[in-house]
Amino acid sequence: MKLHIAVAQMGPIARSDTRRQAVARLCDMLEDAAGRGAKWVTFPELALTTFFPRWTIDDTQELESFFETEMPGKETQPLFDRARKLGVGFYLGYAEIAGDRRFNTSILVDSTGNIIGKYRKIHIPGDAQSQDGYPIQHLEKRYFEVGDLGFPVFDAGDTRIGMCICNDRRWPETYRVMGLQAVDLIMLGYNTPTGYGRLGEPRHLPLHHNHLSLQASAYQNTCWIAAAAKAGVEEGIHMIGGSCIVAPTGEIAVQALSEDDEVINYVCDMSLADGYRGNIFHFERHRRPEHYRAIVDRVGSSRSPF
Numbered sequence: 001m002k003l004h005i006a007v008a009q010m011g012p013i014a015r016s017d018t019r020r021q022a023v024a025r026l027c028d029m030l031e032d033a034a035g036r037g038a039k040w041v042t043f044p045e046l047a048l049t050t051f052f053p054r055w056t057i058d059d060t061q062e063l064e065s066f067f068e069t070e071m072p073g074k075e076t077q078p079l080f081d082r083a084r085k086l087g088v089g090f091y092l093g094y095a096e097i098a099g100d101r102r103f104n105t106s107i108l109v110d111s112t113g114n115i116i117g118k119y120r121k122i123h124i125p126g127d128a129q130s131q132d133g134y135p136i137q138h139l140e141k142r143y144f145e146v147g148d149l150g151f152p153v154f155d156a157g158d159t160r161i162g163m164c165i166c167n168d169r170r171w172p173e174t175y176r177v178m179g180l181q182a183v184d185l186i187m188l189g190y191n192t193p194t195g196y197g198r199l200g201e202p203r204h205l206p207l208h209h210n211h212l213s214l215q216a217s218a219y220q221n222t223c224w225i226a227a228a229a230k231a232g233v234e235e236g237i238h239m240i241g242g243s244c245i246v247a248p249t250g251e252i253a254v255q256a257l258s259e260d261d262e263v264i265n266y267v268c269d270m271s272l273a274d275g276y277r278g279n280i281f282h283f284e285r286h287r288r289p290e291h292y293r294a295i296v297d298r299v300g301s302s303r304s305p306f
């Protein structure tokens, strides 16, 4: 079976940009992807606003202006309408308020404009308080709870689709839990700054680690991965691009070249996974879960330097 998919990378979104402006950009890229024949489009993490967790925001009203209370809401409805008109499904990342709980969320919307899946980010990186001495703050732990939905996989026609969000892509457990549910395609969005974390890290490394994680995971879990960045200089912080579609061979099939709004697309041969699933990664025959106890029993290795 062939599945034509697209990834819609976004350039920066300014703090002052409105939802209407962001949604118009998403609609334009949906149109572009559909025009090329794509049936699914992956948008970035927090695709409706700037990456607000880079700031300490104490004003509740301002903070809540970055969150969605309903999906679709008045301002996001046009994206759903456009998807239905074009007959294209999509993944969308956004900040969700559910009662008094806040999550970093993604949804899977089918080609009739219906939400068929929801995921809430599990690996929440960064800190709850801003850290002295770090040029880039990353305060997701201040604003988001750990997701409570696990890593579900959804049936979308003949394709089993899973989702994760940004930092999740660095953790092998993310993919293996979905691999064990026979996932065919994992969609994910990310916002990754250059220069976060280890001080003095060479500037090329974040992009290298991005592709390293995606390529190894697609191969080891015999699935396609569609990964969409928010890229470019957003509010003074450089965000990596490198949005891509990765094959179960571990190869990058296609990659964005710009750090701006850019659609990339690829006709995926879904049978590429079969050779691996039937042999080297035949899970039932070769996995040895009796030796993997530590993965669920232990959280860390107690060798953390801090």
Ligand code: CDV
Residues within 6 Å of the ligand: 045, 125, 126, 138, 165, 166, 167, 168, 170, 190, 191, 192, 193, 196
């Ligand atoms: N949005 C993210 O989850 N960003 C992290 C940063 C903090 C490194 C990432 O893993 O890319």
